[in-house]
Amino acid sequence: MGRIVAVTNLKGGIGKTTTVVNLSAGLALRGSRVLLIDVDAQGNLAMALGVKPRRTLYEVLVDGAAIADCISSARPNLDIVAANESLLTAQPEIARRPDWARVLEKALMPVRSRYDVIIIDCGGSLTVLNLNALNAATDVLVPTTVEPFSLKGLEMLVQQIRRVKGSQGALRAILPTMYDSRLRQSVDLLESLRTRYGDLVLSPIRVNVRLSECSAQGKTIYEYDPRSRGAMDYALLVERLSERMSLGPAPPKPAPKPAPHQDISAPILSQPPPFAASAEPPVVTGAGSMLSLNCPNCGRPLQRAMVAGYRVAYCDHCKYRHQDLAAGGRR
Secondary structure: OOEEEEEOOOOOOOOHHHHHHHHHHHHHHOOOOEEEEEOOOOOHHHHHOOOOOOOEHHHHHOOOOOHHHHOEEEEOOEEEEEOOOOHHHHHHHHHOOOOHHHHHHHHHHHHHOOOOEEEEEOOOOOOHHHHHHHHHOOEEEEEEEOOHHHHHHHHHHHHHHHHHHOOOOOEEEEEEEOEOOOOHHHHHHHHHHHHHHHHHEOOOOEOOHHHHHHHHOOOOHHHHOOOOHHHHHHHHHHHHHHHHOOOOOOOOOOOOOOOOOOOOOOOOOOOOOOOOOOOOOOEEOOOOOEEOOEOOOOOOEOEEEEEOOEEEEEOOOOOOEEEEEOOOOOO
16 A cells, blocks of 8 residues: 655645645656645646646545546656645535545545555645545645744644644654745744754755746746756655655666677776775765765765755755756756
8 A cells, every 4th residue: 555645734835735746756756656636625736737637636525436537647657636626615515424534535545556655735724625634644744934933833733633643653754845044033943843843854945936936837846947956955855755654765777788899797887986995985966076975064974865866965963965966067
């Protein structure tokens, strides 16, 4: 059975749909089979992906249509069950049912085994469908802006998760969004957030106009501007959540084929090893410079990954990170 991730917050305008789009696209590029479910009547998820679906979640939950018949393909490995304003009338219908809190969970059962991850994009309030999403979820991801009112709403949401799930264990991660390190308040509140919630708090998604531009164009950030800060930040999010949800490593690249007259008994090297065999080579950045084996801040060994076309080096101790597009620099 695939994992079900509810991306939720009681506050609107904090980057939930942007996170769902770019997290799911990164997982799909990594090789995971991903299904998106939009339970927000605004229906922004399909628009952000440039998809025009024929059928919606309303037909599944109210009309009894098979969910497999309402799935639209958005990208390779990435499907969607879209929403529109009809969900506003669906919620009173669902609330009258004796199993009202499990309607969505039951609807997902026939397709759950087809996907590695099902991601639910929740609305910005406590609705019947958002409660359904929490009940169905194996994992909860909470995006939040680093602002006083948003952090207060986060406390309320964590309490709600405890009530619905019986514990806080399903809370997989808290994702700071729209983070601006130039603002003293943002820096202080992020530190406060990390002090309170510890390792649940992931590296922030920095303010980047490319993220709003790509949604308006119906593209993911990897398609619109893969060298942007937003693409780098979401690539790292994909890697960290893949680790936490045990989705496995990215599929390995095929080994290079030998040249026609090459001696195949000799080892094939993509480049001559410039370092001692006993030492792991430093990360080569997009600009061609070398990144040390150890964190420049705390001296601990750097962890490494290749995600969605990026070389990523990060420190689990002090949260330092360095990312470069494999094909070039960033902007």
